[in-house]
Amino acid sequence: MSDYTHPEELFGAATVPEILARAGRGERGITLIDGGLRETPLPYALLAATANRVATGLARVGVRPGDRVALVSTTSPRFLLSLFGVWRAGAVPAVIAPPHRLTDLAAIMADLRRRIAHLDACCLVVADSFGEFISKRIGPEVPVLTCGELVTGRADDPPRHQPAPEDIAYLQFTSGTTGPSKAVVLTHRQLLTNVAVCCQRLLVEGVNSVHVSWAPLYHDLGLVAVLSAVAARIHLILQAPEAFLAAPDSFVDALSKFRATSTVAPNFAYGLAGDGMRLRPRRLDLSALRVCGDGSEPTRPGPVEAFTTYGAPYGLRPSAITPMYGLAEATLSVTMGDRFAPLSWDVVSRQSLCSGGTADPASPGESAARTLAVCGDAVPGVTVTIQDARGANVPDRVIGEICVQGPSVMLGYWQAPEATAEVIRDGWLRTGDLGYRTPAGIVVCGRGKDMIIIGGANLYPEDYEHVAAQADISVTRCAAFAVPDEERMIVAVELAGDVDPNAVADAVMARLRGELGHAPDRVVVIGRNAIPRTSSGKVQRGRCRESYFTGRLPVLAESAR
Known part of the structure; x- marks a missing residue:
């Protein structure tokens, strides 16, 4: 396992309340934007002060250190204030995706009740806009509080309890692509260790760094982006995902307007950005961008080529796009491509992949070829191997299961020892993802359960x-x-x-x-x-x-x- 930087060394702290307190003494903060780039500033000083107020309000309704608090809201200033207030109270937040469609209301509410019961949450914190809506349908067993109620509380006497680095910090629900969503258990140290890795690999540092993100905060990608900005005390430009989807051009416009130095987004977002620059040319400046992480879904050539081709006249570096591989069970980041070289592709025979044995090289342009992104080597502190069904390592280009060890690998799934034992064996996290190793790094080619x-x-x-x-x-x-x-x-x-x-x-x-x-x-x-x-x-x-x-x-x- 390679050496890595501990959060105390990089941030001077190893818990979320500590990094918030340190950020609160600085001048920078978060700027929330809508689809028209209208700005709502949220200085870290205000975030830290109001988190104390929220923590006081939570304590008054009986929330104690270690209690689980479920939150349902889209990205907003009040939601951020409430989330960090839960951490300041020493409680354990779990962010649940808000309902986007009400076509099956009964199923949505049943899923929400299931998650709350699984967490044994002491209360539910919701966005002001649907506080009454959820209160009427969730039942009297769990108190429902709105973000507005917590943020506008007048008392400021937060609990004196300070969590330890090894205490549980967060419960992250998995995506649920291959089964029911489970809650990943992460400590403060695990969370901030991966945050430190992301800051270093994304070149997030100092007064000149600006990070742009629209990733949802119930997703590990969005959560780590916010914590990275707070821990590194940089300027964060934050947008709600629905605002981006309603106005996709706003992503590139924000990168330009705020002179972003880094961003991370799914592959499809870069395709939309490239199409927007092609169809709607306008005055842009992307010359400050150093790293554009491409993660959360398979990296495909079309969107990458569109973004780099149509971004080049605006100063975009061809090496900016950087593929990433990660998963919630490892907090987030596992591997990352070379930040200073163009993205590397591996062209392989589709027939060899189908045979289930090896990934044989093929020539670009062959009709029977498949082009896959090389996701680079393991980030510092993490060890990645490709293993067969018996747990033995396989040679380069032999397809197997991607297995991970590292300081940010989860403790397990919340209240699910059997599910935990299924994926953590002999000290290795068995990801369920299929891939192979090349001299240039790891290549991911699919999900085992979906084969x-x-x-x-x-x-x-x-x-x-x-x-x-x-x-x-x-x-x-x-x-x-x-x-x-x-x-x-x-x-x-x-x-x-x-x-x-x-x-x-x-x-x-x-x-x-x-x-x-x-x-x-x-x-x-x-x-x-x-x-x-x-x-x-x-x-x-x-x-x-x-x-x-x-x-x-x-x-x-x-x-x-």
């Missing part, structure tokens, strides 16, 4: 979803999954716009048959937003399969092989 096996071939759903999405401009989202107990595959595609669904189904099937070695058994076209997704927008293939076979997917057309 579709037909005729002895391992078929990656990501391949089918990517190719299907290119078949017609009206396709917005795709999900590929296996038929239970049968060697057959279904590809579901969402449709947007007033187009013929039968023609789209036939076009997708023809594209899949022409580009991939094995055509799916059936392509089904469904309505917009019908594919189940996690709170962070990832496709839930298992739930999609269940909905299809129980008749809950609104099928508009089908095309059979």
Whole structure:
């Protein structure tokens, strides 16, 4: 395991209340922006002072150190004040994604009640806008407080308790892509150790650093971005995810206006940014950007090329895009590409990947090739190996399960010893992700539980979803999954716009048959937003399969092989 910087060495503190207190003595802070880049300043001094007030209010309603507090809100000043107030009270926050769609209200509330009960939360803190809405539906067992109530409290006598670095700091819900969401247990030291790594790898340091983020705060990517800015005491530009999605150009506009030096976003955001610069050229300056982390979903060439090509005239460095690999069970960051060199791609034979053994190199442009991003080497302190089913390390280019050790790997899943024992074995976190090692670093090629096996071939759903999405401009989202107990595959595609669904189904099937070695058994076209997704927008293939076979997917057309 490589040496790494401890949070005390970099920040002078190893707990969240301590880094907040230190930041509160400085002059910088957070600037929250909307889709039009209108600014709401939140100085760290105000954040620290108001967190004391919130902690006082929480103590008055019975919240004690170590208690779990569930929070449901989108990104806002009052939510940030409430979140840090929970930490100041010595309690353990768990941020739950707010409801984005109310099409299935009963299921949404049932999931919220399940999570609160699983946490054994002593109270629920919600955004002002839907405090009454949730209070009426959650039941009397759990007190419901609004962010506004806590922030506007007048008393300022917070608990004197200060958490220790080894105390539990946070419960992070997993995305739930391959099963029910679980709560990852992280201590203050684990959380801030990964924050220190991210600060160093993203070159976040000093008065000249400006980080831009729109990642949701219920996601590890968004949470670590905020904690990194507070710990390093830099200027953070923060936007709610729904504001970005409503005005995607605002991402690049913010990078330019605020002279951002770093950002981290999913791959699709860079594609939208590139398209925006191509279609709507305007005065921009991206010359300050040093690191643009690409994480949270597979890194694909198209969005990267669009962003770097159309960003170049505005001063964007070709080396700025940096692939990252991480997961909530390791706090966040596990590997990262070279920050000072262009992103490295590995072009491999799709047939070799399907055979399940090795990733054989192929020539760029080959129809049977798959282009994968090299996610670099392990960050300081972390050890990554590729292991077979028996737990033995495999040679370079042999596909296996990515396994991780390091100081930021979770203690386990909250109140789930069996699930914990399933993923932490012999001191290794078995991620469930499939990948292989190259001299340039780790390459991730899929999720083990999502693998579709037909005729002895391992078929990656990501391949089918990517190719299907290119078949017609009206396709917005795709999900590929296996038929239970049968060697057959279904590809579901969402449709947007007033187009013929039968023609789209036939076009997708023809594209899949022409580009991939094995055509799916059936392509089904469904309505917009019908594919189940996690709170962070990832496709839930298992739930999609269940909905299809129980008749809950609104099928508009089908095309059979």
